[in-house]
Amino acid sequence: MTLNNNEQLIQMIHQQIIQSGGAISFATFMQLALYAPNLGYYNTEKRIFGRGGDFVTASEISPLFAACIARQCQQILTALGAGDILEIGAGSGVFAKNLLLELQKINCLPMQYFIYEISPALRAQQLQLFEQECPELLKHVRWLNQLPQSGIKGIIFANEVLDALPATCFQVTDEGVEERCVTWEKDHFAWKNKKSTSSDFVSHMKTISETGGLSVGYTSEINLEIPKWINPIAQTLNQGIILLIDYGYGRREYYHPDRTQGTLMCFQQHQSHSDPLVQVGLQDITAHVDFTAVAESADDAGLTVAGYTTQAAFLLACGLLELAETSQNASAADTYHQAQAIKTLTLPSQMGEIIKVIALTKQIDLSLKGFALHDRRKDL
Numbered sequence: 178m179t180l181n182n183n184e185q186l187i188q189m190i191h192q193q194i195i196q197s198g199g200a201i202s203f204a205t206f207m208q209l210a211l212y213a214p215n216l217g218y219y220n221t222e223k224r225i226f227g228r229g230g231d232f233v234t235a236s237e238i239s240p241l242f243a244a245c246i247a248r249q250c251q252q253i254l255t256a257l258g259a260g261d262i263l264e265i266g267a268g269s270g271v272f273a274k275n276l277l278l279e280l281q282k283i284n285c286l287p288m289q290y291f292i293y294e295i296s297p298a299l300r301a302q303q304l305q306l307f308e309q310e311c312p313e314l315l316k317h318v319r320w321l322n323q324l325p326q327s328g329i330k331g332i333i334f335a336n337e338v339l340d341a342l343p344a345t346c347f348q349v350t351d352e353g354v355e356e357r358c359v360t361w362e363k364d365h366f367a368w369k370n371k372k373s374t375s376s377d378f379v380s381h382m383k384t385i386s387e388t389g390g391l392s393v394g395y396t397s398e399i400n401l402e403i404p405k406w407i408n409p410i411a412q413t414l415n416q417g418i419i420l421l422i423d424y425g426y427g428r429r430e431y432y433h434p435d436r437t438q439g440t441l442m443c444f445q446q447h448q449s450h451s452d453p454l455v456q457v458g459l460q461d462i463t464a465h466v467d468f469t470a471v472a473e474s475a476d477d478a479g480l481t482v483a484g485y486t487t488q489a490a491f492l493l494a495c496g497l498l499e500l501a502e503t504s505q506n507a508s509a510a511d512t513y514h515q516a517q518a519i520k521t522l523t524l525p526s527q528m529g530e531i532i533k534v535i536a537l538t539k540q541i542d543l544s545l546k547g548f549a550l551h552d553r554r555k556d557l
Contacts, residue, residue, distance in 0.1 A: 186216040186458040191361050200358040200369045203453075204343035204401070210457050211341060212295070218458055219296045219341075226269035231461055232444040234337050235422070235488070235528060236272035239518035243275035245495035246420075249547045250276070250332055251285045253418055256543050260331025260417060263291040263324075265410070266338040270303030277314045286317060287331060293321045328415040336422045339471070342406060344398040344464035345378060346439070349391050354382050357396070359454065366454040377401050388432045397432060397439035398464045404474040407537075411478035416540040419480065422488065425466030425533055427556040440465035468533055472557045475537045484536040484548030485557055489529030491547040492522060 180188065190209050194201050211218045224230045227237045235242040254260050267273050273292060280286050294300045300320055307315050346357035348370055356373035359366055373379065381399045385391075410419060424440075425431070431440075443453050445460035453462045472482045486494075501515060523529040533553075536545055 182216050182221060183458045186210070186213055189213060189216065190359075190366070190457065194359065194361050200360045200371060202356065202358055203346040203398075206359040206366070207343040207453065207462050210453070210462060211343075213458075216458060218461060220298060221458070222298050224302075225461065227271070231446055233447075234268060234272075235522055235532070236275065236336065237269065238521050239515065240275045240279075241497060241500055241515070241518065242492070242522060243272050244279045244500045245492045245497050245547075246272075246334070247276055247279035247283065247285070248495045248500075249420070249491075249545065250280060250287075251283055252546045253332055253541070253543065254285055254287060256541065257330060257417060259288055261289045261291060261329045262287045262331055263293060263321075263329055263333045263413070265293045265333065265335040266341075267292045267294055267303055268299065268337075270299075270306040272336060273303065273318070274306055274311055274314070277317060278311060281314070290318045291321050291325060291329070292318065293324060324409055324413045328413050330416045332417055333410055333414055333419040335420075337424070339400075339403070339406070339421060339423045339466045340425070340463040341461070342400055342402040342464075344400050344402075344441070346396070346398045346441070347373075347378075347382065349393050349395040351393055354386075366457065368454070375401075385428070385432050388429050389434055391432070391434060392437075395434075395437050397436070398441060400464065400467060400470065403467075403470050404477065407471065407474040407480075408478050411475065411480050411537075411539070414480075414539050417538070418483070418541065418545075419475075419537040420534065421471065421537070422491075422532060422534050423466045424463070424531055425468050427485075427553075428467050428469035430556070431465065431467050431469075465531075466533075468535055469557045471535060471537075472554075480537040480539055482535065482554060482557070483538040483543070484534070484545050484552055485554045486534055486548050486551050487530050487553070488532035488534060489523040489525070490551040490553075491534040494547050494550040497523070 190206060212220060214220055227233060264273055277290055307318060347354055348357050355370040356378060358369050358371050360369040441451055441453055442463050443450055443460045445456060475482055501519060521527045534547060
């Protein structure tokens with residue numbers, strides 16, 4: 178009997194568990210579930226972004242999101258004289274399209290717009306979007322299989338990428354802090370606690386424990402991949418800024434004693450839950466970002482943390498409301514939908530507070546427009 182993609186993925190992970198002696202780290206499980214070639218969630222033909230997919234990012238909610246980022250890009254590109262933009266993990270391609278259209282409108286197109294996309298399926302969707310909606314901009318876009326070897330001067334951007342890095346899970350037990358691994362029991366995946374022998378795990382847990390006492394039963398995650406992700410990107414940037422936008426907190430808030438069940442979330446057809454061991458390969462898996470870890474990794478890599486704030490504060494500082502006024506259409510329906518989009522992007526109960534923006538710079542000293550209203554670096 179021929180197995181479908183989902184069944185093949187489950188079988189692959191099951192075999193990995195057997196070969197590893199009965200359990201694998203959750204980070205390994207998440208890596209395979211999301212990124213296994215041709216089988217993982219992000220590497221299939223399935224439409225995962227937008228209203229017809231599993232979740233909606235800020236880019237799909239309103240073109241005003243990209244218009245605000247364009248104002249920040251304009252400030253940086255003007256200060257540098259000229260430059261390129263590199264987007265990491267471009268999703269549906271909607272953000273890249275909207276950003277380039279807005280930069281064209283304000284006469285500030287980059288020399289090149291690089292897209293570093295590891296998913297062949299998403300790359301094909303991005304290309305199709307440009308071919309259908311703005312083929313004239315394709316001459317500015319170049320897809321990459323690896324980070325540019327010669328580096329870039331300009332802007333490196335990633336929206337909701339860090340939260341999809343494979344996370345390592347832990348739980349506080351009577352025996353101390355244990356790593357939560359994944360095993361196979363009775364024809365399904367299950368959690369299994371183990372003592373970790375990883376020096377990275379032990380040192381990170383020591384740092385986290387300094388934020389306050391965590392009681393028995395406390396469950397959360399750490400991301401040991403952040404330094405490995407930041408370092409090559411820092412090396413790629415010759416001069417300019419890395420702008421990262423994602424769900425997350427500073428470390429003290431992330432590991433608050435009251436946040437006892439961590440931040441793991443799964444998304445499928447606009448429904449969310451916290452069990453990553455079901456619907457494997459059919460659902461997105463995310464863990465919020467410890468932005469203190471991002472700042473520490475950036476500092477170690479020779480970058481300067483130039484700003485940290487909420488998405489709401491960043492978008493408002495970049496002129497969200499003014500841009501909304503100038504883009505108003507005569508249709509009452511359009512006006513209503515735009516107002517709803519602004520609420521989703523900025524209200525604390527929506528994306529406004531829980532999504533953060535961090536700016537990491539190299540060889541440039543600039544008071545960045547997006548952090549003028551509220552800079553929260555003290556929270557890191």
